[in-house]
Amino acid sequence: MKEKLVKIDRIDRKILECLQKDGGLSNQELAEKVGLSPSPCLRRVRALEEAGIILRRVTLLERKKLGLSLTVIIQISMDRHTPERFEEFENQVKESPEVQECYLITGQEADYMLKVVVPDMDAYQVFLLNKITRIPGVSGVHSSFVLRRVVDNTELPLGYL
Known part of the structure; x- marks a missing residue:
């Protein structure tokens, strides 16, 4: 069964790129990196989570x-x-x-x-x-x-x- 693709724009893509590099960014830090104010940034992150694109945030450990x-x-x-x-x-x-x-x-x-x-x-x-x-x-x-x-x-x- 084919998954339905979710459309994302360049700002969503930038949010995803930043969070993949550092999932521990605060909303304030993320908003600054992607050029948004904190409130719309948080809305977009929550929408990406609800759409199932952001599954979870993890910390990588040195084995x-x-x-x-x-x-x-x-x-x-x-x-x-x-x-x-x-x-x-x-x-x-x-x-x-x-x-x-x-x-x-x-x-x-x-x-x-x-x-x-x-x-x-x-x-x-x-x-x-x-x-x-x-x-x-x-x-x-x-x-x-x-x-x-x-x-x-x-x-x-x-x-x-």
Whole structure:
């Protein structure tokens, strides 16, 4: 089912660009950056939130400084391709704080691709053996270990709008 696109103007785009760079901006700071007074700026931000364009504001943390030094990309194959099997897998993966991203994919032998962050190889082994391989339907796991983050961008490319 195709999502209905929301029309945004150049001011909305500027608001989104600023908030993607710094979600902690106060309304006053944001208004100054986009050239609006605070009241209309706040109305626009609320409209973008109500339209579902702004989902939430988050704080990005430096993984390594918190002892989360290992990032793993995992490709997972399922034994059966049924909605029930996929739903059960997805529900269990959503409950794992180690999982940063999970995608249902095509074009590979795998059905899912996960990005997982853990402290080290021992923690990954525990995660893999006690969580992932215990999910019903998981029939194959291929792990790739990230050596270096080359691009780790959270900002969407708004230049297309």
